[in-house]
Amino acid sequence: LRALKRVVQFGTVGAVGYGAYEIHRKRHPHEQKPFDPTKRTVVVLGSGWGAVSFLKSINTDDYNVMVVSPRNYFLFTPLLPSCTVGTIELRSIMEPIRFITQHKSRNVRFYESECTDIDPESKTISISDVSDIKGAVTNTTIPYDYLVMAVGADNQTFGFKSQTPEEVDRLLHMVVVGGGPTGVEYAAELHDFLKDDLEVWYPELADKFRITLVEALPNVLPMFSSQLIQYTESTFKQNKIEVLTKTMVKEVADKEIKVMDANKNIVSIPYGLLVWATGNCPRPLTRKLMARIKDKQTSPRGLLVDDYMRVAGAPDMYAIGDCTFSKYAPTAQVATQQGLYLASVFESLARIEEGQNKKITPFEYSHQGSLAYIGSDKAIADLPFLNGNVSVGGVATYVFWRSVYISNMFSFRNRFLVVGDWMKSKVFGRDVSRE
Ligand code: FAD
Ligand code: NAI
Numbered sequence: 008l009r010a011l012k013r014v015v016q017f018g019t020v021g022a023v024g025y026g027a028y029e030i031h032r033k034r035h036p037h038e039q040k041p042f043d044p045t046k047r048t049v050v051v052l053g054s055g056w057g058a059v060s061f062l063k064s065i066n067t068d069d070y071n072v073m074v075v076s077p078r079n080y081f082l083f084t085p086l087l088p089s090c091t092v093g094t095i096e097l098r099s100i101m102e103p104i105r106f107i108t109q110h111k112s113r114n115v116r117f118y119e120s121e122c123t124d125i126d127p128e129s130k131t132i133s134i135s136d137v138s139d140i141k142g143a144v145t146n147t148t149i150p151y152d153y154l155v156m157a158v159g160a161d162n163q164t165f166g167f168k169s170q171t172p173e174e175v176d177r178l179l180h181m182v183v184v185g186g187g188p189t190g191v192e193y194a195a196e197l198h199d200f201l202k203d204d205l206e207v208w209y210p211e212l213a214d215k216f217r218i219t220l221v222e223a224l225p226n227v228l229p230m231f232s233s234q235l236i237q238y239t240e241s242t243f244k245q246n247k248i249e250v251l252t253k254t255m256v257k258e259v260a261d262k263e264i265k266v267m268d269a270n271k272n273i274v275s276i277p278y279g280l281l282v283w284a285t286g287n288c289p290r291p292l293t294r295k296l297m298a299r300i301k302d303k304q305t306s307p308r309g310l311l312v313d314d315y316m317r318v319a320g321a322p323d324m325y326a327i328g329d330c331t332f333s334k335y336a337p338t339a340q341v342a343t344q345q346g347l348y349l350a351s352v353f354e355s356l357a358r359i360e361e362g363q364n365k366k367i368t369p370f371e372y373s374h375q376g377s378l379a380y381i382g383s384d385k386a387i388a389d390l391p392f393l394n395g396n397v398s399v400g401g402v403a404t405y406v407f408w409r410s411v412y413i414s415n416m417f418s419f420r421n422r423f424l425v426v427g428d429w430m431k432s433k434v435f436g437r438d439v440s441r442e
Pocket of ligand 2: 085184185186187188189190192221222223224228230254255256257284285286287336337338339377378379380
């Protein structure tokens with residue numbers, strides 16, 4: 008018992024020390040070297056998983072680095088569904104980009120702008136200021152020596168338009184379209200919100216809240232093992248989330264969607280809230296670039312890159328993450344590993360330029376497993392083990408899910424805020440009141 012006490016004491020002192028160090032480090036950026044005209048300039052488009060992973064690792068002693076992104080923060084997307092129902096504050100999962108760029112050895116220039124065009128021939132990009140505070144120049148052109156595309160992907164809406172509703176029954180019917188991990192996790196969070204909070208405050212409406220998940224394929228979560236798919240579907244059934252598989256949305260109107268059901272009949276489903284989660288498609292900028300080099304960019308689903316992350320048909324241009332189309336799934340795990348890999352490529356390129364003999368090896372992905380939250384404090388996990396796979400689900404997996412996400416967050420600050428939000432919502436309930 009005494010030994011255990013000692014371990015707890017050491018652990019507490021360690022955690023407090025780590026926290027104090029992280030806070031001090033965050034609040035005191037280094038003195039940075041200025042831009043060096045003799046160095047090559049790497050322009051990074053984006054501030055998401057791929058870009059931030061690259062930025063954290065790139066050695067700015069070797070390059071001038073510029074970042075262009077309309078978001079001046081990194082967003083920890085895995086916890087985004089929790090924000091929609093007030094479990095976690097959106098700010099807790101945002102990491103200001105300055106906390107990353109201002110800790111590099113050389114000044115990293117950040118443009119809170121959208122890149123609107125790329126000219127691979129002249130090696131320039133056009134950017135447009137999208138911030139609220141506009142200076143005299145709102146559009147400009149920036150040359151690059153190397154370009155890193157990490158612009159993510161757009162929402163695949165298949166051109167449908169959606170709107171908001173009126174009557175009570177319809178209003179309280181919440182329909183989620185798409186049974187991939189985004190749709191499933193969202194339906195799960197929505198269920199928890201209705202069950203833990205709304206039903207307590209509005210018991211007279213408890214029977215009227217309904218959640219339906221619509222999926223075109225024969226089952227949800229096709230990337231998970233069959234036993235976890237079954238476990239998810241039975242947990243949803245217990246939680247009274249209706250899962251309509253083999254059901255494809257064909258039309259979206261103001262107050263209803265039209266679906267083709269498993270028997271090929273067209274059926275109307277009225278909704279109050281419609282959440283669209285049917286996967287990714289390339290952003291307009293990515294499409295524009297692909298059109299420019301269309302003889303080499305032959306896939307409509309994203310930028311084709313080789314095993315070294317080089318964009319086919321555009322010299323000195325690299326792409327990572329969701330803006331690419333490759334054998335890998337568009338996940339944070341892949342984007343992060345690609346960002347890290349690319350930083351190591353740039354390190355080697357710098358050494359090669361100095362005359363050293365360095366070999367650049369192709370990117371190799373190491374899958375760390377798949378996790379998803381399915382509601383009522385349960386999660387599922389497919390984890391690689393030895394040469395096989397272990398599939399687990401339940402409350403213990405949920406504790407594991409939380410600890411994995413907390414340890415994967417980019418900063419101590421984010422960890423602190425998210426844990427605080429989890430505790431806050433457990434004690435006081437979720438808060439989605441408008442400011
Ligand atoms: P993003 O992270 O989307 O970043 C793109 C960046 O580009 C953004 O900063 C954006 O502002 C910027 N940008 C956009 N347009 C322009 C432009 N024209 N010019 C300049 N910059 C631009 N994956 C997992 O592995 N595990 C999970 O648990 C997981 N959970 C998820 C949950 C949700 C709700 C969602 C939506 C996704 C989840 N994913 C998860 C997938 C993961 O978030 C993506 O695969 C990952 O974000 C891809 O990283 P990225 O850097 O390619 O793009
Ligand atoms: P997705 O592409 O994985 O799933 C979209 C689903 O929508 C598909 O199952 C598709 O059949 C369905 N669909 C498409 N059109 C439809 C229609 N008209 N009617 C009904 N259903 C329709 O997209 P998602 O879930 O956004 O995931 C994108 C990427 O992000 C994936 O690679 C995923 O692995 C990753 N991600 C991972 C998470 C995790 O690991 N926990 C969480 C969220 C996303």
